[in-house]
Amino acid sequence: MTTGGNVKIDRTAATAEETRAVGAELAGLLRPGDLVVLSGPLGAGKTTLVQGIADGLKVRGPITSPTFVIARVHPSLTGGPALVHADAYRLGGTLEIDDLDLDASIEDSVTVVEWGEGLVEGLSEDRLEITITRDDTTDVRHIHIQSTGPRWTTPSS
Structure with a gap:
């Protein structure tokens, strides 16, 4: 993965470990204020990718699906940004997203929202949109x- 410039990456992952490795590599691009929107069917590997992002950001875990608690904050263990991990699967719309106050923490944290497509884009004009699909015959994930947004189209400093 590169730093700065427009990001468009396609990866495959045959195992959970490979999915986590893609997430850890992605963490190297992320900084406070970044929004990541994850999409994909149940069992595609969204939470597994977030586990890799968390490892790369060096935040306190464990990282589990926040489906029933909706959002968790994982503080940094090294003075870096916290990870806000949210799950919009059970939310009914943008009003419920507003109730979470994700926009209040987005400036200082890396915010990752599973099932957020069509719901959280208003939180930031700058974001990474990640779609994970799974090949049912080989179990390979396509990421x-x-x-x-402009954050991703200018060189990093």
């Missing part, structure tokens, strides 16, 4: 990463 498509696409950036949106």
